[in-house]
Amino acid sequence: MLIDGFFRGLAAAGKLHPGARSAHRAVEVLRDVPYAPGGARHHLLDIYHPLPARRPGPWPVVLYIHGGGFRILSKDSHWVMGLAFAQRGYLVLNINYRLAPRFRFPAALEDACAAFRWAQENARGHGGDPGRVIVAGESAGANLATSLVLCCCYRRDEAAARSVWETGCVPRAALPSCGLLQVSDPRRFGRRRRLPRCVTDRLEQISSSYLPEDGTTASTELADPLLVLERGQPPDRPLPAFHAAVGTRDPILDDTRRLKAALDRLGVPCEARYIEGEPHAFNAFAWRRGARAYWREVYAFLDRVVPAEP
Numbered sequence: 001m002l003i004d005g006f007f008r009g010l011a012a013a014g015k016l017h018p019g020a021r022s023a024h025r026a027v028e029v030l031r032d033v034p035y036a037p038g039g040a041r042h043h044l045l046d047i048y049h050p051l052p053a054r055r056p057g058p059w060p061v062v063l064y065i066h067g068g069g070f071r072i073l074s075k076d077s078h079w080v081m082g083l084a085f086a087q088r089g090y091l092v093l094n095i096n097y098r099l100a101p102r103f104r105f106p107a108a109l110e111d112a113c114a115a116f117r118w119a120q121e122n123a124r125g126h127g128g129d130p131g132r133v134i135v136a137g138e139s140a141g142a143n144l145a146t147s148l149v150l151c152c153c154y155r156r157d158e159a160a161a162r163s164v165w166e167t168g169c170v171p172r173a174a175l176p177s178c179g180l181l182q183v184s185d186p187r188r189f190g191r192r193r194r195l196p197r198c199v200t201d202r203l204e205q206i207s208s209s210y211l212p213e214d215g216t217t218a219s220t221e222l223a224d225p226l227l228v229l230e231r232g233q234p235p236d237r238p239l240p241a242f243h244a245a246v247g248t249r250d251p252i253l254d255d256t257r258r259l260k261a262a263l264d265r266l267g268v269p270c271e272a273r274y275i276e277g278e279p280h281a282f283n284a285f286a287w288r289r290g291a292r293a294y295w296r297e298v299y300a301f302l303d304r305v306v307p308a309e310p
Helices: 002-014 076-086 107-126 140-153 159-165 188-192 197-210 223-232 252-266 287-305
Strands: 027-034 046-049 060-067 093-097 128-138 173-177 240-247 271-275
Touching: 027 076, 046 076, 046 107, 046 159, 046 252, 060 076, 060 107, 060 140, 076 197, 107 128, 107 140, 107 159, 107 223, 140 159, 140 173, 140 223, 159 271, 188 252, 223 252, 240 252, 240 287, 252 271, 271 287
Parallel strands: 060 093, 060 128, 128 173, 173 240, 240 271
Antiparallel strands: 027 046, 046 093
């Protein structure tokens, strides 16, 4: 509750800054658009449109999946991500999804897949190009973004994975930052180096609240997309280029290192960036020097891989 309240309060305070006003950034925002039947709060997204007068469409589409340990935060706490990509010329779909522990795996991944399908069917009506999709997220959102990419590129049996595979679309780029890419075995980080008890406690609670309770027969492979990639199985469709950034003070830094190594073995382009001295989810703190460096590098990566200009 304290962490959730802190970040929500910080996000709300940030909106008071004049530079946060979307009109000043040549961006229009359409809020609370349902991407799944029923229109529940956890099935809404915000659409950030670049103003056509500044940069005409069709725009590449960024599907952004927020972090928060699968348990807290929302699209509203991550408005800065939508604004940052949209002012660069990308149509941004900033999504909510079902949160643990009320909704355990695979609920959040099913929602990410549903939002991806919605983008394929509806992005063009909002000025987007469904053939140029970028999947992005930080922390838990990086996990979901990476698993969503696997659903697009590997033929799998899970219902959500099949529904994404059947769209025939593969993201053009993936941006998992500060990723928690293996939810099982949360103690692995402490075996490599000593961590404060408060950190190991948080990681263990994420695992216990997100993964299904004992007795389930459902596969949880996609809760650990890193392990899927480390198996080294060639994809059925080519994986997109990755940009993976993490701070050197992030206790889950090793997952990004392992992601880079796994993608290298598969021959997938991956730019891994280790930002000196930065903590977990540093890229959300736009005033930090490391965050500004992160956004410069992300923009440069996208300019090479999926430029906003056709």
